[in-house]
Amino acid sequence: MFYKNERLALFIDGTNLYVASKGLGFEVDYKKLKEEFARRSNLVRAHYYTTFIENDEYSPVRPLVDWLNYNGFTTVSKPAKEFTDGSGRRRIKGSTEIELTIDALELVDNVQHIVLFVGDRDFKPLVSAIQRKGVRVTVASTVKGNSGVVADELRRQADNFIELEELKDLIGRPPRLDNQVSCRGLSNRATVSGSDSKMESEAAA
Structure with missing residues (x-):
């Protein structure tokens, strides 16, 4: 539920939203996303968080971050760590959960409603902390099919849930076809780990 004059802020876990939307067969148009929520309420902030592979000569996520910076979004990007696991597969770990949490808590006294595009159960304490300040929290993610990435306990804690579909x-x-908003080197299978608060994706061979 949205109210036209309500002060609203968006916090977007870019990796989570990419995985969820891709699983549902679409790519997010961030211009449309911002316009849609500005239509619903008084949108005062839109924050986007992502990771990129260190030492990449060209990371396809960077043009997206540049565009967002010039079009009303506040962005936070961090290098992800690439390593080889015990089975010889290349993996990537990175997280912006701490940054997202701190930014949301710093803004909470200036808004009335926060929409979190997240799915990890580790965000449940953040949702609870925001609610204790009297601010409503909506979680936007999906429970559909193979792309179902939202933790049940997170969805239950939120005041409202928006199904991405x-x-x-x-x-x-x-x-x-070029998957320009994804991180180069990541395979089509990506998971957002709830136990270690880190994004872990298989890298393409």
């Missing part, structure tokens, strides 16, 4: 026609566009 219901936003598909409002904020989406067909996936591009």
Whole structure:
């Protein structure tokens, strides 16, 4: 539920949203996303968080971050660590959960409603802390099919839940073949780990 004059802020876990939307067969158009929530309420802030692979000569996520910076988003990007696990597979670990949590708590006294595009159960304490300040929290993610990435306890804690599939026609566009918004080197299978608060994705061979 949204109110037109309510001060609203968005906090977007870019990796989580990319995985969720891709699993639902669309790519997020961030211009449309911002316009849609500005239409629903008095949007005062839109924050986007992502990771990129260190030492990449060209990381496809960087043009997206540049565009967001010039179009009303506040962005935080951090290098992710690439390593080889015991089975010889390349893996990537990175997280911006701490930054997102701190920024949300710093802003909470200046808004009335926060929408979190997150899915990890580790965000449940953040949702609870925001609610104790009298601010409503909506979680936007998905429970559908193979792309179901939202933790049940997180969804239960939130005041409201938005199923991403219901936003598909409002904020989406067909996936591009070049996958420009994904991190280069990541395979089509990506998971957001709830136990260690880190994003861990298989790297393509």
